[in-house]
Amino acid sequence: MGKLWSLLWSKLRTKYGVVIALFVFWVGFFDEHSLLQHFQNINKLEQLAKQEVLLRNKIVSDKRKIQELRTNLTNLEKFAREEFLMKKENEDVYLIVEED
Structure with missing residues (x-):
């Protein structure tokens, strides 16, 4: 579990990961759908x-x-x-x- 979390965290720290995370957050909570x-x-x-x-x-x-x-x-x-x-x-x- 630790390796998975560190791998996920390293991917999220890139600019693409941040954009994807923000997109998922936006669609999950603020979007019309x-x-x-x-x-x-x-x-x-x-x-x-x-x-x-x-x-x-x-x-x-x-x-x-x-x-x-x-x-x-x-x-x-x-x-x-x-x-x-x-x-x-x-x-x-x-x-x-x-x-x-």
């Missing part, structure tokens, strides 16, 4: 994949709910009453708000 950016992109890709799964499940659920509302008038009426506070002409609506 650096290793840091690469790992951040991998992490973001994983987060987006998880979000995609959640959103696809929500789309399926919403499509099911829309189909149910289109085919069943009782459910449509219940949805309108709960979400939009709609009422029939001869009804009074009372809202009960529970405080924590």
Whole structure:
């Protein structure tokens, strides 16, 4: 290991070795396509994949709910009453708000 290190150190001390070392350092940490950016992109890709799964499940659920509302008038009426506070002409609506 000592000989390898001394050989590597002797090669790095030349002007070509310094330029190569600076290039590797620059590409590894400061370049637009650096290793840091690469790992951040991998992490973001994983987060987006998880979000995609959640959103696809929500789309399926919403499509099911829309189909149910289109085919069943009782459910449509219940949805309108709960979400939009709609009422029939001869009804009074009372809202009960529970405080924590």
